[in-house]
Amino acid sequence: MLKFFLTRLATTIPVLILVTFVVFGLVLLIPGDPAVTIAGPDATVEQVAAVRVRLGLDRPMVVQYWDWITSAASGDLGTSLFTSRPVATSIGDGLPVTIALAATALLISLLIAIPTAIVSALRRGTWLDRVSTIGSSLGIALPSFWLGLMFVLLFSLTLGWLPATGYVPMSRNPGDWLLHIFLPALTLGIAGAAESARQLRGSIIGVLQQDYVRTARAKGLRGRMVIGKHVMKNASVPLVTVLGLQITALLGGAVLVEQIFGVPGLGQVAINAVTTRDIPVIQGVVLVAVVVAMGSNLLVDLTYGYLNPKVRPR
Amino acid sequence: MTAAPTTPTATDTTLEVENLKVDVLTEKGWATVVDGVSFGVARGETLGIVGESGSGKSVTCLAIAGLMPPGQTRVTADTLRLLEHDLTALSPKEMADIRGPKIAMIFQEPMSSLNPAFTVGDQIAEVLRRHEGLSRKESRKRAIELLDRVGVPSPARRALQYPFEFSGGMRQRVMIAIALACNPDVIVADEPTTALDVTVQAQILELLREIQEEHGMSVIFITHDLGVVADVCDRVLVMYAGQIVEGADLAELFADPQHPYMEGLLAAMPRMDNPSDALVSIPGHPPRVGDMPDGCRFHPRCGYATDACRTDSSPLLERVAPGHTTRCLRHPELTLRGSP
Numbered sequence: 001m002l003k004f005f006l007t008r009l010a011t012t013i014p015v016l017i018l019v020t021f022v023v024f025g026l027v028l029l030i031p032g033d034p035a036v037t038i039a040g041p042d043a044t045v046e047q048v049a050a051v052r053v054r055l056g057l058d059r060p061m062v063v064q065y066w067d068w069i070t071s072a073a074s075g076d077l078g079t080s081l082f083t084s085r086p087v088a089t090s091i092g093d094g095l096p097v098t099i100a101l102a103a104t105a106l107l108i109s110l111l112i113a114i115p116t117a118i119v120s121a122l123r124r125g126t127w128l129d130r131v132s133t134i135g136s137s138l139g140i141a142l143p144s145f146w147l148g149l150m151f152v153l154l155f156s157l158t159l160g161w162l163p164a165t166g167y168v169p170m171s172r173n174p175g176d177w178l179l180h181i182f183l184p185a186l187t188l189g190i191a192g193a194a195e196s197a198r199q200l201r202g203s204i205i206g207v208l209q210q211d212y213v214r215t216a217r218a219k220g221l222r223g224r225m226v227i228g229k230h231v232m233k234n235a236s237v238p239l240v241t242v243l244g245l246q247i248t249a250l251l252g253g254a255v256l257v258e259q260i261f262g263v264p265g266l267g268q269v270a271i272n273a274v275t276t277r278d279i280p281v282i283q284g285v286v287l288v289a290v291v292v293a294m295g296s297n298l299l300v301d302l303t304y305g306y307l308n309p310k311v312r313p314r
Numbered sequence: 315m316t317a318a319p320t321t322p323t324a325t326d327t328t329l330e331v332e333n334l335k336v337d338v339l340t341e342k343g344w345a346t347v348v349d350g351v352s353f354g355v356a357r358g359e360t361l362g363i364v365g366e367s368g369s370g371k372s373v374t375c376l377a378i379a380g381l382m383p384p385g386q387t388r389v390t391a392d393t394l395r396l397l398e399h400d401l402t403a404l405s406p407k408e409m410a411d412i413r414g415p416k417i418a419m420i421f422q423e424p425m426s427s428l429n430p431a432f433t434v435g436d437q438i439a440e441v442l443r444r445h446e447g448l449s450r451k452e453s454r455k456r457a458i459e460l461l462d463r464v465g466v467p468s469p470a471r472r473a474l475q476y477p478f479e480f481s482g483g484m485r486q487r488v489m490i491a492i493a494l495a496c497n498p499d500v501i502v503a504d505e506p507t508t509a510l511d512v513t514v515q516a517q518i519l520e521l522l523r524e525i526q527e528e529h530g531m532s533v534i535f536i537t538h539d540l541g542v543v544a545d546v547c548d549r550v551l552v553m554y555a556g557q558i559v560e561g562a563d564l565a566e567l568f569a570d571p572q573h574p575y576m577e578g579l580l581a582a583m584p585r586m587d588n589p590s591d592a593l594v595s596i597p598g599h600p601p602r603v604g605d606m607p608d609g610c611r612f613h614p615r616c617g618y619a620t621d622a623c624r625t626d627s628s629p630l631l632e633r634v635a636p637g638h639t640t641r642c643l644r645h646p647e648l649t650l651r652g653s654p
Contacts, residue, residue, distance in 0.1 A: 212428055218413055
């Protein structure tokens with residue numbers, strides 16, 4: 001398993017290098033000259049040129065890239081063009097919040113999806129199954145910004161159970177943290193829950209027809225063991241694939257949900273940077289997002305190795 | 315029933331089945347796939363059940379073991395007794411307690427009958443943990459012993475491997491180890507060698523025979539291969555379209571068949587001693603589920619059928635000699651050809 005992990009880790013390095021090219025190249029694709037933006041609308045040509053020199057934008061691309069990548073490798077992602085804060089600090093503030101939000105959303109979505117899928121697969125064709133299928137379709141179809149607003153309307157404004165906006169770090173007060181993160185996480189997780197439930201229901205139904213499930217029953221194993229062990233380990237493979245895709249979607253969705261609920265995560269940092277064309281921050285956010293996505297894909301592959309022994313190298 | 319087939323005395327009978335009926339839900343409604351099957355199996359005996367695919371032989375055994383999917387199946391019987399247990403009265407939970415220590419199964423497809431996601435050792439050990447309450451460590455040790463017993467070389471290493479690392483024959487040995495784990499009183503082997511090469515087939519049959527001699531368990535051997543039947547069985551039931559059509563001791567059945575279907579099966583056996591003969595087959599196909607012919611179910615394919623066979627109600631299973639039964643109206647007048 002360690003060898004599998006290391007070989008898989010090694011294959012991410014070329015991808016990572018490629019990604020840094022793309023992230024760096026983004027700057028070239030963005031319309032507008034940052035030097036002009038920084039210098040302000042009334043600046044003279046000389047002033048713009050001076051700003052360009054100060055920021056190092058006049059140097060050859062290769063030099064700029066090398067500079068950027070070596071600093072990034074040592075954790076220095078540059079400084080914001082506007083706030084003059086180090087980019088790494090802004091990301092360091094926002095990233096844990098976004099990760100907490102996405103992880104909670106993922107947890108909530110699995111807590112909804114797994115029992116729903118098992119019940120619907122075992123009671124296939126009954127009203128329970130139909131209700132959950134309709135629920136899944138709705139969950140996939142409803143946009144998260146609308147759902148988020150409805151949740152705020154219901155749970156915060158009408159029932160008054162949960163705060164509508166804001167965020168409390170877990171380190172300060174875990175109880176408050178949970179109260180604040182629950183609605184955003186539910187909003188973010190519900191589409192994933194619907195998708196996972198549908199996928200898992202299908203694969204459970206497929207696995208239930210396998211001969212080895214009959215063998216498990218013939219051994220006299222209890223229903224809980226047959227489903228929980230023999231069926232679920234095999235049925236989880238397609239679910240893990242879906243989850244791998246969902247993790248990236250969760251990061252994207254978090255941007256929106258953070259806006260709705262006023263959660264100070266990476267999404268806020270990204271949106272501010274994009275509206276002000278704060279290129280070092282954009283680059284930093286994209287790079288971090290890509291690394292997180294690649295990390296989650298790595299995790300997915302390792303999970304495959306656990307679930308399906310055939311995937312492991314020998 | 316005018317005559318139950320050779321039922322051994324109650325004391326040494328491990329399994330007793332009387333008038334077993336299995337209905338399954340098809341697109342066109344309920345259809346009977348096993349119709350009034352009765353038999354008993356003695357301790358230490360190997361009972362063969364032969365028939366074409368779809369004759370109901372596998373369903374009979376799955377129904378006895380409580381493995382037919384509920385909701386889509388109805389199983390009824392006058393008697394269904396395994397040792398002291400009345401299987402008709404047991405809850406699914408109680409049935410699960412019996413499967414393993416009292417009745418165990420070996421299935422046809424060793425490729426798909428083992429779970430690809432768990433080690434072979436674990437799949438054996440979990441039976442022991444479930445039924446004998448062994449610890450993880452003890453059950454693992456016992457699993458290795460079982461693998462050794464069924465002839466898997468270097469069992470300690472092999473126990474940690476996954477099914478895809480085993481050949482078909484080795485997987486079937488693993489299945490046998492699983493079945494054997496809790497020392498059951500009855501083993502049902504459902505076409506255990508059909509998917510295997512002929513040489514491997516012989517090894518597996520030999521292993522089953524050894525194990526039966528060691529433990530004295532009853533074996534129900536389901537197959538469509540009369541060669542295998544001749545090799546391992548003491549007594550044979552012939553099934554056709556959900557019914558038993560003939561039952562007798564092995565030698566008598568082969569020498570003196572009393573049902574035209576059995577005669578046809580014997581004639582269809584390829585023979586080494588006369589290879590010039592073209593292969594013979596029984597004309598036609600078995601009837602489809604839910605579409606049984608009137609009268610004798612075999613009459614559309616039977617060379618001896620008369621009007622009585624076509625119109626009368628299905629013939630009863632009658633005793634023709636001690637321990638020999640047949641379901642044929644014309645058995646008194648027919649002289650059928652056996653296997654030389």
